[in-house]
Amino acid sequence: MILFISGAKDGFSVRKYEEKDFKGVYSVYKEAFSEEPWNEYKKCTACGVNYGIKESENRPAFCKKCDNALKLEDYWTEEDVKSDIRYAGEKSWNSILVASYRGKIIGFTWGYTLQKEDFPFLGSFSWIIDCSQGIYVDEVATAPSARGRGVATALERRLFEEAEKSGFKSVVLRTDERNSAAMNLYKKLGFKPLEEKTGRVYDPKFSSRIYLAKVLYP
Numbered sequence: 001m002i003l004f005i006s007g008a009k010d011g012f013s014v015r016k017y018e019e020k021d022f023k024g025v026y027s028v029y030k031e032a033f034s035e036e037p038w039n040e041y042k043k044c045t046a047c048g049v050n051y052g053i054k055e056s057e058n059r060p061a062f063c064k065k066c067d068n069a070l071k072l073e074d075y076w077t078e079e080d081v082k083s084d085i086r087y088a089g090e091k092s093w094n095s096i097l098v099a100s101y102r103g104k105i106i107g108f109t110w111g112y113t114l115q116k117e118d119f120p121f122l123g124s125f126s127w128i129i130d131c132s133q134g135i136y137v138d139e140v141a142t143a144p145s146a147r148g149r150g151v152a153t154a155l156e157r158r159l160f161e162e163a164e165k166s167g168f169k170s171v172v173l174r175t176d177e178r179n180s181a182a183m184n185l186y187k188k189l190g191f192k193p194l195e196e197k198t199g200r201v202y203d204p205k206f207s208s209r210i211y212l213a214k215v216l217y218p
Helices: 019-033 053-057 078-089 151-165 180-188
Strands: 002-004 011-016 042-044 072-074 094-101 104-113 134-142 170-176 209-215
Touching (some): 011 151, 019 104, 094 151, 104 151, 134 151, 151 180, 170 180
Parallel strands (some): 134 170
Antiparallel strands (some): 002 011, 011 094, 042 072, 170 209
8 A cells, every 4th residue: 555645756655564674663663752742762770760852951960750860771672662562463463564655664553452451440441332342552653754744644544444354343542642643643533532430531650641442333
């Protein structure tokens, strides 16, 4: 499937991930998640708390969490990202996709079978037809230089097409509600906040990270 970038002479392709793509995926991963609101650029070597780009450039003498003398290392290592990809690839159903432009990786996404035991706090999924037949979108990111070109939209639509062809009925994902670009993208793709009787569902570990869901077909 070839999708064309407005104003470009040639287009970007969305295809299955291959091992040779890893360096490109890792580069996009680090770059995308170092930005706000994630700020996963560096971390304290003592306690692991994250520091964004601005915080790292103007680092304090002592850690904001553990109060030790601050020493920083990369938040995401190659092995971290490889482990994340392996985890997705081991699921009973999974799809790992990349977007490539002129031989360069400019985006990626992966999703897999939604397992309720992994998300016990998500409740009943009252408006989703059957959450036992759903997928979870674990990651999606676009290189900052390639944004505004429909890369993430193309990646997610391809992922949903594959899930639907495999018989899945719903999709669940998590994002930070402060990320207006992501929230607008998912709204355009038909997602709604996952809700229980007590209100919208947030990750218990991150107060601003909200769960969204959509039905693939009735």
